[in-house]
Amino acid sequence: MALTRGAIEAMAPDQSALAAASKLLQPAKWPARGRSGGLIWGECQGSGANPYRVVADTADPGSKCTCPSRKFPCKHALALMWMFVEDESAFKAGDVPDWVNDWMGRRRKSGGGAAQSGGAKSLDAARAEAAESAPDPEAEVRRKAASEKRAQDTRRSVLAATEELEIWIADQLRTGLTSFLGDLGGRCRRIAARLVDAKANALASRVDEMPSRLLSLSAEERVDAAIQELGKLVLLVRAWRANPDEPELRREVIASETRDDVLANAESLRVTSRWEVLGERIATRRDGLVSQTTWLMNVGPGPQRFAMLLDFFPASAGRRAGAFVAGERFSAELAFYPAKAPLRAVIASRGDPEKASADWPTAGDDPFADHAEQMLVAPWRIDAPLLLPEGRICADAAGRAWWRSNSDMWAPLRDVPPALALGASIESAAGIWDGARLSLIAAQTNWGTLGFDA
Incomplete structure (x- = not known):
């Protein structure tokens, strides 16, 4: 299997390990990096006097690190592979160090069969390797059993975490949303950390990002938005408990597919x-x-x-x-x-x-009805895209921007639009609606196509 960013994400034991690896990508943390064939290695300076030694096989993915982490691969191995995928030229070709050879000598290759550089193998060595690589039905049964046990352990852990999250939400409502909004960052971080420990990594990321979404709104809008956010979390965890094998729900609670x-x-x-x-x-x-x-x-x-x-x-x-x-x-x-x-x-x-030459598809008379239908299908979603009909972008006396259709539908914009968009005749527009604010992506106007990239 070729080493890619997707493959590295799939190897990561959890989202927190991947996040920790992202903090180790500075070259200054790696005084030595090298490669030879499919092998890469490096030394990562940690908190101790001696750097951690890390080695990985990019052709037959596997790794080893001298750090004491119980996660596999650890953050150092993930970072080493990540840096290699990003910039192979940063790894200088050279002789394989003894400690790398020692790991390779003790490692059982999953692919097998590659010829050693020292010449032809002896018949006994070839037979021994063939015996090692031959399918072992009992080992396969044990691997499947271990995999099923890990999946069951994860499900039990996440189940407990979703129940704890519901209790936490009830506590925020019971003690009052004013106090919740007053300590928004701290409260969300603490419950998100517990969700990470329980392997509900996707759910933890959603909770951890909640403060940035709420604080982007005006003070008078935050209470309603907080109720909506907390309500959607309850819908999500209850839907997952009812059908934990549903791919979309697992993606929203635990982790995404590669x-x-x-x-x-x-x-x-x-x-x-x-x-x-x-x-x-x-x-x-x-x-x-x-x-x-x-x-x-x-x-x-x-x-x-x-x-x-x-x-x-x-x-x-x-x-x-x-x-x-x-x-x-x-x-x-x-x-x-x-x-x-x-x-x-x-x-x-x-x-x-x-080259773009044709017009966009025709938008319906009520784009928000399409959004409502999407929310009925997946009510836990934070927002959804929609196609808007003809209209204009306006600004009120306070400087707040609005989208207005020719049929007199209104929606406040989340971001300040480019000056060119104000007053332009919009033939069609694409945006993201979260039930409170509209984030425009692009629009076809009488002045050409306008972009609204953040």
């Missing part, structure tokens, strides 16, 4: 069409990772549909150049993550970029 899992899933929705890149959203999360969301819209045959491409990278790596240009169009097959209302997707195959 890209390879989605592509290999025969039940994943596949849509082949022409897509337009609407824009992207960049957000730095509290765990040190940056989320990069690219929004696409189907402009080919078939029903109107949005698609969200989501990627993560460490904040220390700086902002990356986007793989897409807003406004470009291309033919592609998208595989969607399983969900009641599929939205997140990965590109299975992609054609060459095309």
Whole structure:
């Protein structure tokens, strides 16, 4: 299996290990890094006098570190592999150190069969390796049993965590939302830490990001928004307890599938069409990772549909150049993550970029009715995209911006729009609605297509 960022995310024992690894990506923390063939190694300076020695096999993924962590792979091994995927040239080719050779000599390769550099193997050595690599039915049964036990342990742990979260929510309502909003960051961090310990990592990230969403609103809006956020959390955990094997619910509570899992899933929705890149959203999360969301819209045959491409990278790596240009169009097959209302997707195959030439699909008379239908299907979602009909962007006397349709529907904007957008005649617009504020992504106007990238 090739070493990719997706493969590294899949190896990580939990989200906290991945977040800790993202903090170790500075070259200054690694006084030595090297490579030879598929082997990479390095020394990471920790809190002690001697650096930790870390080695990983990129061709047949596996790793070893001298740190005392009980997690496998540890944060040092994850960081080493992450840096290699980001910049192979930073690893200088050289002789394999003795401590790396020692690990390789004691490691049982999962692939097997590669010829050693010292020449042809003896017949006895070849037979011994063949015996080691031969399938062991009993070992396979033990591995499956161990895997099932881990899954059951995780489910029990997460179940207890969701029940504790419900009690915590009830406590916030009982003691009053004024005190809750007064200590928003501290209270959310404490319960999020307990959720991480219980392996409910996705749920912990959602709770940890709640303060930033609430504090972005005006003071008079926060109480209603807090009630909505807490209510959606209750709906989510109860839905998960009723159906813990549902892929979308597991993604929202525990962890997401990898890209390879989605592509290999025969039940994943596949849509082949022409897509337009609407824009992207960049957000730095509290765990040190940056989320990069690219929004696409189907402009080919078939029903109107949005698609969200989501990627993560460490904040220390700086902002990356986007793989897409807003406004470009291309033919592609998208595989969607399983969900009641599929939205997140990965590109299975992609054609060459095309010049945008056609208009967008026609929006319905009441776009908020489409949003309400999406919320009925998955009421735990924080927001959802929608296509807006003709209208304008206006500003009131206090400087707050609003979207207004020609049929006199109104929605307050979350972000300040570009000056060019004020007063422009909007033929159609794409945005994200959370029930309180509208975040525009792009709009077709009489002055051309406008972007609203954050």
